[in-house]
Amino acid sequence: MKLVCVVKFVPDVDRFEYDHEKHVLIREGSRMMINPDDGCAIGFALEMKKRNPEIFIEVLTMAPASVVPLVEDILRVGVDQGTIISDRSYAGSDSWVTSRILGRYLATTEYDCILTGSQAIDGDTSHVPPQLGEILGLGQISGITKVEEDSFGSESAVVEVDDEEAVTTYELNLPAILSFSRKSKCRLPHVRFKDRKKDVTDRIKVLSNDELGFAKGEVGLKGSLTKVAKAYTRKYESGAQLRVAADDNGVETVLKFLKEKRFL
């Protein structure tokens, strides 16, 4: 069985850099990290591989060459192959062009299931997974919080989607595109200490437009159908809620919290 995880590397949210004139993210030179939802997709694939070591996992990304060390770390936690699509002419591509680029590569490779995140923390359009589904002619579903691991196979996948109002269970025929939410418990592990210097360069493939063959006007800002009018940083994490009773214990808990947070 082969799983392809389509992932995106995003600027570290604490060091967000944005070109306000061109309305594009400055990816070169800024510190990057795996998009949290996409990390869950890889985390799920690795869980499946733990159950069945025969599973082959490929991670696919479109990104500047500077992400190579990040892809190397993903290979060091057990992913079998990393494929990076990187070409200067692709800079500024919108989600539709990005989907076409990724789709052209995926059309040339074999897979039993494609795993992605649902949303990226830098763009938040959630366009790429459904657009890939359309390009490849596959079923796609976003916001997955759980996949039934026991029944996950080459025929179908049973998934749960939690949209805050309800938890809905779906069954999809495979191959399909399963897009994870960070609410899922799947977690991309950190590289173990003993593996941090492991040489994995022979498992990385870097592709450019030479291999994919798009015309100049089809990609980058020029080829994009959409333009960013304005961007702002979205706040994602809300604090955990704790309800306390109006008694001495409750007062003590609130007081301790306020002191810890340095309000007092």
Add this chain to the structure above:
Amino acid sequence: MDPKAVVEQLAKLVAPEQINTNEDDLYVASADRYKKYAFARNVLDVPAPVAIVYPKTAEQVSELLKFCNEYDINVIPRAGMTATEGGLENWKDTTLVIDTQKLDQIVKIDTYNSQATVQAGVPLQVLEDELRKLGYTTGHSPQSKPVAKFGGLVATRSIGQFSTLYGGIEDMVVGLECVFPDGTVSRVKNVSRRAGGPDIRHIVIGNEGALCYITEVTVKIFKYYPENNKFYGYLTKDIETGIKILREVMVNGFRPSVARAYSEEDAAQHFYHFYEGKCIVLFMAEGPKGIVEATGVAIEEAVKKFEEGIIKQVDSKLIEDWFNHLNWSQQDIDDEYAEMRTNASHAGYTTEISADWETIPKIYDAVIARVRAEFERADDLTMLGGHSSHSYLNGTNMYFVYNYKINCEPEDELITYHHPIQKIIVEETLKHGGSMCHHHGIGKYRSEWTKDEHGSAYYMLEKLKEAFDPKGIMNHGTIYPVKELNKYIYQQD
């Protein structure tokens, strides 16, 4: 001897209720607070002991040690379980933890001769509470006071927050009883002073369970005058000003019970409600009224001498309030474990060193500079600072304090964060001629530098091990470096 046979043999030495083979308890007994995060996440990489045994008398300890000595069974002596440097961690497949739980009697409180005798499993807080009823105090107040027990306090050469007045545990122990691996029970008698050869108390105090098992301790007790306590606090421009003021008070011959100087980073942790982004120096004067008043005058004079570095005085009530809430209880420890089970964070780590007055600021600056320049995960640091909290005529300590975001697997946290920082601190301290461990002991995780710490005097330390524990059954890997260091610190097979 296989684990089953060990337990069968134990049953011939002690009653069944004195032997514990509960799996969860053995997991707890396999490590201490050094690996607190891995422990909380259930991924400890060390073997569990075969059993925990609770002897009731020195004679039972003697029988147990003779048995372990004969069959090469590693022994870890255990008391209050607040060790922080791996002293209670197990590195051997066949290990017995001998716990002081049932050695829990206060033998005698003798106010006329100002001394109290307790068994090794008596919690410090219990004796302190009894003494307070009589108007006395132990004068010993480590942050772990509500949890720590006398066997551990003496074995680790502990120190308390009032040490500048009362001294460390080594200044308080009058006499003791201990048991060696060959079964010999030794009593060091309680006298006011003697010149009967070397002071053999110091073979036992600080042995960290690597030479013998402590069963009983006699300590000095002191009259308690809480009504006379005075508190002083000042914001300072830098930590060096604080250290200069501490020195001035000490070398002029005064002994405030508390004398501390904090960096701004560490001050933020403790005094966030009034530190105003500055460093802090603080004092507590304690004892008979005349002494307290004289000490207070001396503190004010010292502050005056270095007034160019003083920003302002702090309300003494704030210092008093802070001090009354400084100790951590078992609940605090449990809360931290609960936090670690759900979040990739904990309350941080410390490394405590000592040196003379002139050298301490140099070590502090060198460490901070090296951590910032060399530590690979410097971006993950959320706090790096320190404070001086125990002063002497010729020098003081430095308590480096640090915390970080944990961006690694729990099994790798220490080699990724704590150990590299501690290594820098130890290296700089030893390079400058200081001591790498002021009061936490060497444990297992600083044993790689024990030889550097002692230099040519390591000969004496080594001979003690050869003489008292020739088969090496006592707390394998503690104080004395062993090959398992490579496995459990550096993850090398």
